[in-house]
Amino acid sequence: RIFLIGDIIHNPEVNRQLEEMGIQKLPWKQLDSSYDRINPDDVVIIPAFGVPTSFMEALEEKGVQIVDTTCGDVMKVWKRVKNYAAMGITSIIHGKATHEETSATASRALGERGRGKYLVVYDLEDARILCDYILGRGDREAFLKRFEGCYSPGFDPDRDLEEVGIANQTTMLKTETQTLQKMVKDAVVQRDGDDDNFYVFDTICGATQDRQDALYELLKNSLDVMFVVGGYNSSNTTHLVDIAREHVPTYFIESAECIKSIQYVDAFDTKTREVRRMTTEPVVQNLGKSLKVGITAGASCPANLIEATILRIADLRK
Template sequence: MKQFEVPVFYRSSLISTIKKLRKEKDKLKKDFSPTLLNFGPVQIYLARHFGFCYGVENAIEIAFKTVEENPGKRIFLLSEMIHNPQVNADLSRHGVQFLQDTYGKELIPFDDLTSDDIVLIPAFGTTLAIEKKLNDIGIPTEKYNTTCPFVEKVWNRSAAIAKKDYTIIIHGKPSHEETRATFSHAAAGAPSVVVKDMKETQRLALYITGELDAARFYEEFKNQYSEGFDVTKDFARIGVVNQTTMLASDTQAIADYLKQVMVEKYNLSKENLAERFADTRDTLCYATNDNQTSVSSMLQTDADLAIVVGGYNSSNTSHLVELCEEKLPTYYINSPDKIISQKEIIHFNFHTSQELLTADYLPQQEPVKILITSGASCPDILVEQVIEKITGFYPNALPMEAVAQQLV
């Protein structure tokens, strides 16, 4: 796989050593067990896969190269490059300005742009309407497009099934940049609908079967279906794709559920299933899958708590938190600074979108056993700093260099 030039200040010598050793011992990525870092009074179970993925490293390389190669030019990001506050802050410090927030609200009017400006498309991609708007101004989008190849894979899959007259069901968060972009590309070729979870999918199924009045669909799924959508005709053939950072198990469950709905409605067999339901099992990002599988494996340990590091508006990170919460007290932080002391931690409740202050989060016994992972847009250096901060609370903890040496 291609190696990217990512700024050194995002790298961690400890994490790089661990990842290199694991890769050498597990070239085929079949071992998802965590790495045990034994500091003595505190033991860290580090996920097998975490941190920057291919698409994120690609986006960061393009962004910083663009800044370096275009001194004096105005450089804009369409929205956040990735969902990580440190990376976006670094780009701002390098003079990059943001045109929109993560919900698509304009921060700088597009009318202020000229053909001499550079606009970077973020890793999530963007809508066809925005691409056209930029092109009409005279701003080329292809050269500075950092859209993740795995997001583009979903678009290509959608286009392929659209040509076969399938309606596209997108499992994703309707307000997320990636889902908005995927919906735009899907809707250009076929009727399309977004469902955010199984509950919405089950409601959608009632329109597929005709159990609910078609007229109600347009209100219930307002802003989640393509223009001209016809409930009476457009559910005759369907396929499911996804926002690449959703929980793999959720997407699979939604696809399986809708497949069964179609089987029962049209009395389908394996032989004629494709007449009504498209096979789209290949649209989940490999990194999302690996990171989620790594967390599931990590949860088989005897850990006391979990710490997940990543941006608070990061979809893939929130799903790692969701998995950890099923088994353990879990603390979602976007910076090592949120670890106030051995007694207190500030962490994010993504269900309520609130930061909380929790006391006595570390158990009193030794060794304390902690699971640590991070989202696909989180720099490794933040994970190292989290480990360093926690182990610093224990005077008898082994130094990081000694623990790293144990792994060699």
């Protein structure tokens, strides 16, 4: 038998195909009773975002055959946070604490003996609160309450923010990670007079960075509408949507089937986390004119889904 932990990519069509092949799913959030049915004759696939160290230890103990597809960029982050732990440096991880990759990274930030420290910071508001605390302007109880579930066991902000090293979920928005890095560095320098207690290593995924850079170039054109194709749970795809909608009407879709007609698209709203029917006003207004359509996709989106989207738009526009 073949098992897969979580979704190998955030794309429902691909995951459906995997299920049709007989590949069985295992949960990634916790080692529950589902893992009891695995035996040494089984194969377990580790997804691209990796799994926590406790999962790897349990699988190795069972003696199963492991097929590890963890992304090389993710492994670079793991190496960095392990080094931070060995040096007694607290890892500041830019990511979403409940995301599969960040969960796996946090487990590595504990180090070989489990004594390492980490804090997961999601956005620039979190970063501002962190920087205020570094500068002695924070309230301890309020800080621990805000970041509950986002720090290592026994984390003490009064002790564990002396030396900090930045790492990140590889699919985060590159510009936001860079801003966060500068904010924390500036706070450390202001507190200490130098940056000797600050460490950083650029670990944004290459594919994610390429798409963000390409999208910024694409947006230099006067586009009428933008389509972003990818899984709704995909972090890197969501960031592409965030970038695009600042410049042009943008529709986040899973596949060409979401484009219902020349006037309506079933698109995902990243704020409400729901799919809703949206009117394509820019398209309607330009029915008799040329139309500039931008298309991009998440890092794990198969090329055939992008092609299908292009063909769907071309067909509707005749």
